[in-house]
Amino acid sequence: MQPPPVATANQAMPSGKMASLTGVPLAWKPAPGDLPRQFASREALDDALASLFPEADAGLSPVRGGRAAAEAQLARIQPARYGKSRNFLDGAITRLSPYIRHGVLTLAEVRDAVFVRTRERASSEKLINELGWRDYWQRLWRQLGDGIWADCEPLKTGHGPERYAAALPADLGAGRTGLACMDGFIAELYATGWLHNHARLWLAAYLVHWRRIRWQVGAAWFLRHLLDGDPASNNLSWQWVASSFSHKPYIFNRANLERYSGGRYCASCALAAAGCPFEASYEELQARLFPAASV
Numbered sequence: 001m002q003p004p005p006v007a008t009a010n011q012a013m014p015s016g017k018m019a020s021l022t023g024v025p026l027a028w029k030p031a032p033g034d035l036p037r038q039f040a041s042r043e044a045l046d047d048a049l050a051s052l053f054p055e056a057d058a059g060l061s062p063v064r065g066g067r068a069a070a071e072a073q074l075a076r077i078q079p080a081r082y083g084k085s086r087n088f089l090d091g092a093i094t095r096l097s098p099y100i101r102h103g104v105l106t107l108a109e110v111r112d113a114v115f116v117r118t119r120e121r122a123s124s125e126k127l128i129n130e131l132g133w134r135d136y137w138q139r140l141w142r143q144l145g146d147g148i149w150a151d152c153e154p155l156k157t158g159h160g161p162e163r164y165a166a167a168l169p170a171d172l173g174a175g176r177t178g179l180a181c182m183d184g185f186i187a188e189l190y191a192t193g194w195l196h197n198h199a200r201l202w203l204a205a206y207l208v209h210w211r212r213i214r215w216q217v218g219a220a221w222f223l224r225h226l227l228d229g230d231p232a233s234n235n236l237s238w239q240w241v242a243s244s245f246s247h248k249p250y251i252f253n254r255a256n257l258e259r260y261s262g263g264r265y266c267a268s269c270a271l272a273a274a275g276c277p278f279e280a281s282y283e284e285l286q287a288r289l290f291p292a293a294s295v
């Protein structure tokens, strides 16, 4: 078997130090197959990744890694505004998930930062609640282990599991569904590795309920692309959307998406005037998507 390309890039220097792809000496002795970790600049990191992973078509995410970036992001949180606006795509969400996911920030640090800003329950409650969800999913994962990939409960959609496709359709994978909203979310996911919670909900619901694809397919797809990709928060959220971990399937309609996205997608969507699959009341969508369900 050929060694991975990075093994040939990390060659011993006469001084005994190791060279990274960019020529900057590494501070540790790399193991075979280890990836380089030090770069002269962000451009050098981008170039190195492009040469290591030529099959990846997206460039570097604008999300910066590291403790300094995490602390700067933490300093920007606005708990009171968060509570009022978190469902809006331009709301005062924290964007801390990649740092929390990779242990750069602990949940306790975020909680303390919230309480430094406000001790008022009304102002802090919503954000503290969301931190609680992360903690809850992690604890559940410890109990369920790999069972996290199986339905926690039967679906409440009226469709048996065999009615759901087991592969990601090409148009979804390419972000070419023809729906400006869904294609916009997919493009953002690929370019940044992050999506707003509401966009995740809409995209997951579209995939599972409109396209009738197994939630596991969508969950694995998200995990491949999210910087905060975490089996607990991810899979259990997908199960909540699918209804294998909630009492009914999560769906949305165009009015909901248009309101919380500020209309930014519908304005440019070729299907806005006719053919939008989300243009209906919740009752109509319920009957259309789940005709055999008792929900």
Ligand SMILES: Cc1cc2nc3c(=O)[nH]c(=O)nc-3n(C[C@H](O)[C@H](O)[C@H](O)COP(=O)(O)OP(=O)(O)OC[C@H]3O[C@@H](n4cnc5c(N)ncnc54)[C@H](O)[C@@H]3O)c2cc1C
Pocket (backbone or CB within 6 Å): 086, 093, 094, 095, 096, 097, 098, 100, 101, 130, 131, 133, 134, 135, 137, 195, 196, 197, 198, 200, 201, 204, 222, 226, 228, 229, 230, 231, 233, 234, 235, 237, 238, 241
């Ligand atoms: C289908 C789907 C998949 C998801 N996959 C992931 C995932 O892989 N990793 C992940 O961290 N989150 C996941 N979430 C939860 C949530 O969407 C993200 O945590 C949130 O959008 C991250 O943005 P933020 O940091 O601005 O969050 P904020 O809204 O500012 O919340 C602050 C922190 O609280 C936690 N949090 C917030 N909402 C949730 C939630 N619903 N469930 C669990 N923790 C939450 C996160 O750690 C987040 O960073 C998923 C949600 C859905 C609907």
